[in-house]
Amino acid sequence: xxxxxxxxxxxxxxxxxxxxxxxxxxxxxxxxxxxxxxxxxxxxxxxxxxxxxxxxxxxxxxxxxxxxxxxxxxxxxxxxxxxxxxxxxxxxxxxxxxxxxxxxxxxxxxxxxxxxxxxxxxxxxxxxxxxxxxxxxxxxxxxxxxxxxxxxxxxxxxxxxxxxxxxxxxxxxxxxxxxxxxxxxxxxxxxxxxxxxxxxxxxxxxxxxxxxxxxxxxxxxxxxxxxxxxxxxxxxxxxxxxxxxxxxxxxxxxxxxxxxxxxxxxxxxxxxxxxxxxxxxxxxxxxxxxxxxxxxxxxxxxxxxxxxxxxxxxxxxxxxxxxxxxxxxxxxxxx
Numbered sequence: 001x002x003x004x005x006x007x008x009x010x011x012x013x014x015x016x017x018x019x020x021x022x023x024x025x026x027x028x029x030x031x032x033x034x035x036x037x038x039x040x041x042x043x044x045x046x047x048x049x050x051x052x053x054x055x056x057x058x059x060x061x062x063x064x065x066x067x068x069x070x071x072x073x074x075x076x077x078x079x080x081x082x083x084x085x086x087x088x089x090x091x092x093x094x095x096x097x098x099x100x101x102x103x104x105x106x107x108x109x110x111x112x113x114x115x116x117x118x119x120x121x122x123x124x125x126x127x128x129x130x131x132x133x134x135x136x137x138x139x140x141x142x143x144x145x146x147x148x149x150x151x152x153x154x155x156x157x158x159x160x161x162x163x164x165x166x167x168x169x170x171x172x173x174x175x176x177x178x179x180x181x182x183x184x185x186x187x188x189x190x191x192x193x194x195x196x197x198x199x200x201x202x203x204x205x206x207x208x209x210x211x212x213x214x215x216x217x218x219x220x221x222x223x224x225x226x227x228x229x230x231x232x233x234x235x236x237x238x239x240x241x242x243x244x245x246x247x248x249x250x251x252x253x254x255x256x257x258x259x260x261x262x263x264x265x266x267x268x269x270x271x272x273x274x275x276x277x278x279x280x281x282x283x284x285x286x287x288x289x290x291x292x293x294x295x296x297x298x299x300x301x302x303x304x305x306x307x308x309x310x311x312x313x314x315x316x317x318x319x320x321x322x323x324x325x326x327x328x329x330x331x332x333x334x335x
Contacts, residue, residue: 038200045193063175070168077161
């Protein structure tokens with residue numbers, strides 16, 4: 001290509017490329033859709049694994065902290081119960097002692113009252129004192145009643161604490177059940193994702209086998225011999241030759257002013273393939289175009305100058321090169 005551009009320094013260039021469409025029997029969408037589905041499922045699996053890795057430690061830590069707090073609360077409640085029991089025992093003992101003392105005092109007061117009744121005149125002052133003592137005793141009795149009421153309240157509080165402990169135990173059991181349910185759900189999701197991945201791998205294997213069979217049939221059809229009839233075209237009256245296309249090589253020919261002096265120009269185009277091969281000689285303005293069926297011999301080209309371009313085209317070697325390049329492109333793309 002660079003050699004032709006150096007050898008043809010004419011000002012006006014007309015370049016025309018004709019690309020041949022290649023139709024394959026297998027559509028590319030059937031191969032791309034399973035790949036996209038596989039990528040989406042892999043992304044979902046990675047996201048679920050990340051969520052598991054992020055959420056499971058947090059949940060476990062939270063549950064452990066809750067359990068520790070509940071155990072601490074249970075210990076505190078037990079200690080409070082023990083203290084309350086001790087206090088109740090002490091209070092009961094004190095109350096018994098006070099009752100005994102009050103009974104003794106009452107007896108003494110009764111005796112004093114009898115003495116006062118006998119000695120009214122002498123012990124008026126003492127009676128007044130005794131009345132005061134009686135008032136004090138009544139006050140003590142009222143205080144004792146209040147203490148009894150407080151003890152009843154403490155018993156009620158103990159019952160409430162027992163109920164709270166039972167509720168905390170129920171909460172712990174519920175948290176453990178929730179943990180088990182979450183673990184089961186996560187295991188089920190992982191199993192479903194693994195089954196989907198296996199199904200996608202099976203689909204990909206089936207697609208690859210089908211693609212291999214279709215590519216093999218395409219290779220066999222390209223290697224098969226075809227009978228093609230050429231149609232000669234005379235272009236001696238044309239002044240512009242645009243582009244000559246073959247496979248991956250493009251040979252562009254500049255505008256020629258001496259086309260009329262050409263003795264013979266052979267242009268052969270096959271209807272089935274449309275491939276055009278060219279050999280261009282600058283001095284004589286001679287163009288020989290041949291298809292895959294034709295072999296160009298050395299006698300048709302003047303090789304006296306170094307700027308001549310020679311070529312011999314073989315149908316079988318060109319087909320092999322085309323098939324190899326096609327198969328390599330598909331294999332590089334898909335595998």
